Amino acid sequence: MSSLMVNEADNKFTWVIKDFSSLQSEAIISDRFLIGGYKWHLLVYPKRTHTNCLILGVATFESLPLREHAKFSVKLVNQISEKSSILREVKKWRVDLEVPLFGVLKLITFTQLHSKDNGFLVNDELEIVGEVDILQAIEGSQEAAQPKKRRKMDDYGTGSSDLHKETRVGNETVDVNGFQVSTSQVASVRCIFEKHPDFASKVRSNNQHLKSSYINVLLGLIETLCQLPEKLSDDDLDEASAAVSYLTQVGFKVDWLEEKLEEVREKKTKVYTGKAQLQHMEEEFKVLNKKCLELKDLVEKQNADVTAANVALSFSDVV
Known part of the structure; x- marks a missing residue:
């Protein structure tokens, strides 16, 4: 309460x-x-x-x-x-x-x-x-003049028109299974519905503005998960997790996204620990390599000394 x-x-x-x-x-x-x-x-x-x-x-x-x-x-x-x-x-x-x-x-x-x-x-x-x-x-603020740019989503396919029953609305949006989405998002949204037909079956809102916003959260979340794990901060992953919970609260079935989020989180951990181990191994390699080079110099010097000593005296040297 x-x-x-x-x-x-x-x-x-x-x-x-x-x-x-x-x-x-x-x-x-x-x-x-x-x-x-x-x-x-x-x-x-x-x-x-x-x-x-x-x-x-x-x-x-x-x-x-x-x-x-x-x-x-x-x-x-x-x-x-x-x-x-x-x-x-x-x-x-x-x-x-x-x-x-x-x-x-x-x-x-x-x-x-x-x-x-x-x-x-x-x-x-x-x-x-x-x-x-x-x-x-x-006025003239660099932050205002250069708003954050969003990376375009990959084209996930076109899908079946029989499955999605699309209706074009003007020149800017398309209705996909009851969601108004921009034309640039159609392929991605159709692909999601193809792979997860029931993922939006329990969405309660009839407000098209909110439903469009939900789709944008969904696509933004997928966009985040498509980035290299090492590029994602802990805050990025926390925000992605919050987005999963947010979508769940409004009725979406996104357990598949939660699994992918955990997969990305595990990969990020592996990258982080792997890089730390790699750095440690590289430092050890440098130390060992230096020792090898020093030992090589000693071997060559010792070999030269042995070669110089291993010379027979001539008759005149002895007499």
């Missing part, structure tokens, strides 16, 4: 989650709230299998104008000592706001959270307060 209080005038909110330790859901989603003229909601992931951190996700349902960005400040309240509260912040230029998942924040380790003396869980209640600031981009 949770309660959300919003002060729209001050752009602030307070979210209290009760009976936190007994929560069984993979993700807890707050009510939607209006701040800065835009709708938001929060997601907390109380039970994680891959990390020992409490994760907070921030989602929005509307696109900010091109030249605006949002700063989302969140504080995990220490109910015993205010100065021990934990503050986190995420700020993004919202040029590409098709994806509703705004950001993912690591708040605290579960060990610290559940410690009785730390003051973050009092009477099994968790309190999160925050503030949203909508800011204008500065």
